[in-house]
Amino acid sequence: MPSRENEPGIPSSHSSSTATTDASATAEENLYPHDMHPGLMPGLSVEDQRNIFRLDKVVFALTALLMLAFISWGVIAPNSVGEVSSSMFKWAIRDLGWLLNLVMILGLSVMAYLACSRFGNIKLGKDDEEPEFSRFAWIAMMFGAGIGVGIFFFGPSEPLSYYLTPPPHTVAAQTPAAIHHAMAQSHFHWGMSIWGLYAMIGGALAYSTYRRGRVSLVSSLFRPLFGQHHTEGAAGKVIDMMAIIATLFGTAATLGLSAIQISQGIEIVSGAGKVSNTILMVIITVLTLCFITSAVSGVGRGIRYLSNLNISLTLGLIVFVFITGPTLFLLNLIPAGILTYLDSLVDMASRGLSWGEDTVQFQAIWTSFYWAWWIAWTPFVGMFIARISRGRTIREFAVATTLAPTFILILAFTVFGGTSIIFSQLGISGFDGNASSEHVLFALFNQLPLSSITPFILIFVLAVFFITSADSASMVMGTLSERGNPAPSKLTVVFWGLCMMGIAVVMLLVGGETALTGLQNLTILVALPFSVVLIGVAVAFLRDLATDPAAIRLKYANKAMQNAVIKGLEEHGDDFELVVTPAEQGRGAGADFDSTAEKVTEWYRRTDEHGNEIDYDYESGEWADGEAPDAQQKRDDQRS
Incomplete structure (x- = not known):
């Protein structure tokens, strides 16, 4: 077979120019951590790193002191907390x-x-990593993470409230248009807006932890913005403290x-009169004892089974x-x-102070409380869906996480809310707008x-939601x-579980006879500063993705294809084919990209347990100090 060495564009393997190129390539490779070009990195999981997990005394101590001081203030002087929070709330909401x-x-x-962009095919894990759970189980667990007592507390009463008293500047009350707008407004509060936010922080955490190899902290997401030093320093600690506080108040x-x-x-079951705040405290105390028992006795698996039963009962009730x-x-x-929801989405999202004082009041009672509640829940839900979404592509993650739970919640609110509206039209007592949300259920x-059985089932479902929410949120904190x-x-x-219970008690005490007021005011006030953190998460996530190995490969591929076609046309007209050879100076696929820059190589530099840089062999999986590939797994097993 004739040699192709002298064909145009195919350099001789024995030429001096090739030797020079090889030497240059070798010198260039040494500029990369562990001789690994950033475009060839398959990804890096947190388990691949040599981490030592221990209590962050600064984060824990400062946050604990703040929360204990707040709880003490709320128990000793709830009226004072109520006055301060009410005053701050009025300013904040306006x-x-x-x-x-x-x-x-x-x-x-x-x-x-992200779902529509070039980043959609990037995996939330290593290049060859497959999802741990089936698509059905994954979506079911996602729904279980985001669903809570709200589906029962607000599901029957919220659409009914909008039907009887529509939001300002919308439709006339108790009309067919009011029915459809009531459903649209409820879907707006419980639909894609929530899950888009959960997906953003969950996707950022999954990407950071399972593809960039960082520890699972909200502060880790800011490494592209702050750098490693500041992320692990004071700025990072403040972010993690804010995440703990948001989770505490949101779950409380x-x-x-x-x-x-x-x-x-x-x-209802006992036939007793109206339950006082004292009875509420007793209920919280009993459920707290159940939570502590589950946390310290190692019955976590039983709680998970109970949680699965709870989701089944919830869907069964719907x-x-x-x-x-x-x-x-x-x-x-x-x-x-x-369809009314989709048609009115932009209009509902535009509501604010510019619509007038009546709109501000509506937002304070409904929309702003919901937005604050979801924002406060983002660290908790985001960390959970990050763990179960490993191995999914960003496109699949974005679409499924945003749309699947939204559709299920829309069905739930339509079933509960639509039935309440029909009962209101029939004039049945309890559906005239004077009853509380808990009474409507x-x-x-x-x-x-x-009807003689369902109250007991509902109490059971609500109690398990309480215990599992406390258990899961405490684990996250x-x-x-x-x-x-x-x-x-x-x-x-x-400890964090007890703090949650204490804050819940303070919220109820601050609200007094209208306990929901205290919950709403304090949740909104805590969520506002964490909103700034979430804006930073969005910027950092997009910046991280811009230097992902898959994004680098795509950038090189597009550039190489463009250059090759242009050169082929210039030199050979219609008769050319593509081969991979060293490019002329300035014409390479990566000519306008610095692959040695710290922003694209720093993230996969390996360190030992003390943070000191250490070399790593990707072929053998061994560290320069001789540690075996499975040593990290052994350390994890010993800790557990």
Whole structure:
């Protein structure tokens, strides 16, 4: 076979120019960490790093002192807390309500962009990593993370409230248009806006942890902006403290709602009079003891089984209402509500101070509280969906995380809310707008078959939501307190759980007779500063993706193809083919890209347990100090 060495564009393997090129390439390779070009990195998981997890004394101590001081203040002088929070709330909702709207729009916009962008094929893990869970199990767990007591507390009552008293400047009350706008407004509060935000921080955490090899902390997401020094220093500690505080208040609000609703169920089942705040405290205390038992006794697997049972019961209750309620009406309302939601989405997102004082008041009661609640939940839900989404592409993650749970929640609110609206039209007591949210739930099931049984099921579901939410959120706060430890100590977990209960009690005390007021005011006030953190997360995530190995390869591929076609046309007209050879100076695929820059190589420089740089052999999987490839796994097993 004739040699191709002398063909145009194919250099001789024995030529001096090739030797020079090889020497140059060798010198260039030494500029890369571990002789690995950043475009060839397959990804780096946190398990591949030699981390030592321990309590971050600064983060834990300062946050704990702040929370204990707040709880003490709230218990000793709840009126004082109420006055201060109410005053701050009025200022915040008027002057900073736009910030909450901006963040919710940002989350959905970022995920929509990523789903359609060149970053969509990047994996939340190594290049060859496959998802751990099936798509069905993954979506089911996602729904379980985001669902909570709110689906029962607000599901039947929120659409009914909008039907009887529509948002300002929308439609006339108690009309067909009011029914559809009521569903659209509820879907707006519980739909894509929430899940776009959850997806943004969850995707950023999954990418950072399982593709960039960083510890699972909110502060780790800011490494592209602050650099390693500041991320692990004071700035990073402040961010992690803010994440813990947001999780504490966001979950405490959920626990407070659970206690309020459970008390209503007990009132109905026992036939006793109105439950006081004292009884609410007793309920929280009993459920707290259940949480502590689960946290310290190692029955986490049992709690997970209980949680799965809880999700099944929740979906079962939705189906039960759908079948035994106004089924034909609901079948028509589901598509009508979805289309009205999509049609009104931009209009609802635009509401704010410029619409007038009545709109500001509506936002304070509904939209701003929801946005604050979801923002406060982002570290908790984001960390959970990050763990279960490993191995998914960003495109699949963005689409599924944003749309699948949204659709399920839309069905739930349509079934519960639509049934409540029908009962209101029939003039049934409890659906006239004077009843509380917790009362509407039990009134709804009281009008359906098996009304002697369903209150007990509802109380059980609400109690398990309380315990599992406290358990999961405490684990997340333990991780944030122990430098990203995926298995934090039980003592740390229990401490944060007790703080959550204490804050829930303070929220209820501050609200007084209208307990929901305290939950809303304090949740909004805590979420506002964390909104700034989420804006930073969006910027850092996009900057991280710009230097991803897959993004670098795509950049090189596009440039190489463009250069090759131009050169082929210039030198050979129609008769040319593409081969890989060294390029002339200035014409290479990476000619305008500095592949040795710190911003694209720093992230995969390996370090030992003490943070000192150490070499690593990617072929053998061995460290320069001789540590075996499975040593990290052995350390993890010893810790657990």
